[in-house]
Amino acid sequence: MRIDRLDADLIRLLTEEPQLPILECARRLGIARGTATSRLARLHDAGVIEAIVPRVDPAGFGYGVVAFCLVEIDQKVGHDDVASALADAVPEIVDMHTVTGASDMQLRLVARDAAQLQDVLDRVALVPGVARTASSIAMRTHLQGRVLPLVNHVAEAGEG
Amino acid sequence: MRIDRLDADLIRLLTEEPQLPILECARRLGIARGTATSRLARLHDAGVIEAIVPRVDPAGFGYGVVAFCLVEIDQKVGHDDVASALADAVPEIVDMHTVTGASDMQLRLVARDAAQLQDVLDRVALVPGVARTASSIAMRTHLQGRVLPLVNHVAEAGEG
DNA sequence: GGATGACTGAACAATCTGCCTAGTGATCTT
DNA sequence: AAGATCACTAGGCAGATTGTTCAGTCATCC
Numbered sequence A, B: 001m002r003i004d005r006l007d008a009d010l011i012r013l014l015t016e017e018p019q020l021p022i023l024e025c026a027r028r029l030g031i032a033r034g035t036a037t038s039r040l041a042r043l044h045d046a047g048v049i050e051a052i053v054p055r056v057d058p059a060g061f062g063y064g065v066v067a068f069c070l071v072e073i074d075q076k077v078g079h080d081d082v083a084s085a086l087a088d089a090v091p092e093i094v095d096m097h098t099v100t101g102a103s104d105m106q107l108r109l110v111a112r113d114a115a116q117l118q119d120v121l122d123r124v125a126l127v128p129g130v131a132r133t134a135s136s137i138a139m140r141t142h143l144q145g146r147v148l149p150l151v152n153h154v155a156e157a158g159e160g
Numbered sequence C: 001g002g003a004t005g006a007c008t009g010a011a012c013a014a015t016c017t018g019c020c021t022a023g024t025g026a027t028c029t030t
Numbered sequence D: 001a002a003g004a005t006c007a008c009t010a011g012g013c014a015g016a017t018t019g020t021t022c023a024g025t026c027a028t029c030c
Helices: A005-016 A022-029 A033-045 A079-089 A114-126 A148-159 B005-016 B022-029 B033-046 B079-089 B114-126 B148-159
Strands: A049-056 A065-073 A093-099 A105-111 A130-143 B049-056 B065-073 B093-099 B105-111 B130-143
Touching: A005 A022, A005 A033, A005 A049, A005 A148, A005 B049, A022 A033, A033 A049, A049 B005, A065 A079, A065 A114, A065 B093, A079 A093, A079 A105, A079 A114, A079 B130, A093 B065, A105 A114, A114 A130, A130 B079, B005 B022, B005 B033, B005 B049, B005 B148, B022 B033, B033 B049, B065 B079, B065 B114, B079 B093, B079 B105, B079 B114, B105 B114, B114 B130
Parallel strands: none
Antiparallel strands: A049 B049, A065 A105, A065 A130, A093 A105, A093 B130, A130 B093, B065 B105, B065 B130, B093 B105
C-alpha cells in the first residue's frame, strides 16, 4: 500500500494525541469527516494500523528491568515448539523472534529487579529444547516502537 | 502500583477489543461506569497504560523485513550522542537500547527487503561514533509486545 | 464514633459515531 | 468525447458515548 502525506499526518495525529476523535482529526487536518474515516479504514484494511491498543508499560507495575536473551535450541526440536513452550512457561517474555546467526532465538523480557531476572532466565533455560542462553541487560531504552519518522519518510518519498 | 484482578480484566478487555468504549467495558465487567473510568485513570496515572495508541505495522506499507543490529561505539563518544545521531540518521530504526555485554547498543530495524536492509545497515555504520556493527535477520516474530500473561500473573500473585 | 476511600446508580448537556444523501472534480475507459 | 469510476466535500439524522456531578452504600482505618 502506498502512503501519502495525508495518511502520514493522520497517523502522526493519532500517535501524538491518541484519544483524538476522528471528527477532531478531520477538523485539524482540514478535511471532511468522511475522508478521515475512509482513510483510517483504508489504513486499517491494509494492515498499516493493526489496531488502536493500550500500550502497557511493565515498569508501571514494577517490572522495570529489561533484558535481552539469545537462545540456542536443540537441533532436534522444532523452533515453533520451543517458541510456544517458552511463551507458556515465561510470562515475562515480551518479544520473541526467530533469528539468523549464531543464536536461534532472541527474547526481550522484563523483570522486577536483577535478582528476579536471574529467576526468569533460569526458567527460560529450563524449557525443553533450550540448549544455551546468553543475556544482556538494557540500561536505557532510547526508542521503543518508533515508526513515525519512517512513516513520514515513506510519505515524502512517495510524493516526489 | 498494585494491580488486582479487575485491573487485569480491564487491560485484557481493552487489549482484545481496543475500540471498546469505557461504558461497554463497564457493562461487560459488571461494574459501574464510574468505577471503570476511575480504574482506567488510575492505571494511566501509574504509568501502567502509557497511552492508547495506534499500533503501526511497517509491514503494512512494505517494510516487511525485521533485523537486529548490535552496535559497538567509540569509547570517546557518549552513548546518548550516538543514540540521537542514529535516531536522526536512520528512520528505519524502530527500537534502540543501550545494553550491557560485548556490544554497546542493540537496534531493531525494518527494511523493504534484504537488498534495502544492506543499505540501512550501511547508513547505521556511517553514523559518527559507530565503530562496528553485527546484525541478524528476524525470520519469524513469535511475540511482539506481549504483556497480557504478565499482567494476569501479577494480578493473580497480588491476590493470594 | 467518625473520617476516608471505593463502588453503585442515576442524571445532564455536549459530543461523537455510524449511516446516508448529494454535488464536485479528476482520472480512466471505451 | 461521452460515460464511468473514484476520492473528497458538506450536510443531516438517530443513537450511543463522554465528561461531570450528585447522593447513597459499604468497608476500612484512626
